[in-house]
Amino acid sequence: MTAFRRPRTTWWKTAVGLVLTALMLFPVYWMVNESLTRDQDMRKTPPNWFPVHGTLDGYRAVLHQQMPYLGTSLFIGLGTVVLTVAVAAPAGYSLAKLRPRGGGILSFALLIAQMIPGIIMAMGFYAIYLNLGMLDSVAGLIVADSTIAVPFATLVFAAFMTGIPAELLQAAKTDGAGQLRTFWSIVMPVSRNAVVTVSLFAFLWAWSDFIFANTLDGQGGAQPITLGIYHYIGNNNQQWNAIMATAVVASVPATVLLVVAQRYVAAGVTAGAVKD
């Protein structure tokens, strides 16, 4: 815990840590291993523990069949980020600094909104989109996906912006900046970390969304990668190397974000972010 108490023999703790991590990540390893396995070896007994006769066939299949899905997911993810930040950041600023009368009720509503099951939202959106003719549209999916992130994002912005020194905002006011100007030129640049955390989660959640995609975009021409994998399993349960290769490719954003933005991820988890 503290420096002076650090025992000299920490190597065995590292060893135990490595074993635990290996156990935890075994499914991830297995996914990668299977994605590189030849068709004829997929059902071998015992299985190949390492990709000894490695093949990139699975990845070739992904490149041929799944690229449009990946593109759609990227577009939906970015759209969701923009919508989420646009709606949540001003609200966070207001709740943290302007605190209008009745704002507490809104925060309460945001907290409740986080508890509504996805299936309920999916059914409601289905009914609404059916009447509006918005089923199978990318815009419709962006709106639906943003509902996963907006309440969380608003509360994260509010918590973060509470810490902005009042003097900073007072100085802007003294210089003659209006509320809008203060928000845009002072609050937003200072809140960069919150923007990164929120964007990261909004993107990941939209990228991973399955329930909205499956209910609201099941037949559309532009489907996200989660449906790409889902339909791939449905139509083709022989080529597991291709399925696992798609899964590996679909995990790339998560992996990249974990490496690049690790501390934002931890901040997001502890901010009460849970995948639903």
Next chain:
Amino acid sequence: MNPTTQNRTRPVRGARGAAALAARPGRGSRPRPGTANWAGWAFLAPVTIYLLAFYAYPMYRNIELSLHHYTVRSFVHGGAPFTGLDNYRKVLSDPAFRPALIHTLVFTGASILFQFWIGMGLAVFFSRHFRLSATLRALFLVPWLLPLIVSASTWSWMLNSDSGVVNHMLHGLGIAPVDWLTSPKWSLVSVIVANVWIGIPFNLVMLYSGMQAVSPELYEAAELDGATAWQRFWKVTFPLLRPVAAITLLLGLVYTLKVFDIIWIMTKGGPAGSSATFATWSYQLGFGNLLPEFGPGAAVGNLLVVMALAFGLIYIRAQRKQREA
């Protein structure tokens, strides 16, 4: 508390701050005269409209669905007859109701129990200093960040009866193969195992952050008094961790209740409803059949909302208490 620990615990405080902000409507906010109030609501306008259009309205449509008799035709052209609480009566007397309720409770209870204690064990382990500690802890987040379709299909393949690696391992131990996903006896266990795996990182990070806030001097004192590691955990760590643990558990509860993707992708709630929860049953009724039953589907969904809100309100109360403490 030294500056580094303070820094490390900041996210948790942020979360508490956010929740506390929400949990005490009105209190603490000093209403200001005229312009500030006006500007405040101007900044809140987008999210207010958003909540009304994309939360309140879908919820309203759901309640409306559950009170009418909808067919595919009436769904498109309108004119579904009002049937009052018939859909709820139908759902409550459905032979699938009791199993779905039990599965929901078992799935939630078992998932929480295992992911919490495994997460706790790992948090204790990682709170000791050793080489690579931070890196390995970061790697533990991977399962939590993967898209659920990826984790669910990987687990499906690992648990495959004939070619799955899990049965190969069991074979190596001299245990007969298990039909993980295709036998009613094991399907619920299988989805719980996958869900626990996904839930461990969240519990680990929450509890780890909580432990960082415990002052090291307390451990020094306990050690000087001759407390064993076991005693140090139960007499020092655990009591001080209780507020964070309570929040972790309640959040886990609220979110596990509505788990849908994992179960649907791995078993579709089957075989024969043996892993169906309220979430998958609701979906099955509304979207899973050729002849959708939107009314009963919405009714089951609304029951799920009531359950989630019940736990949600406990969560909000706990948050408020913690803030007042």
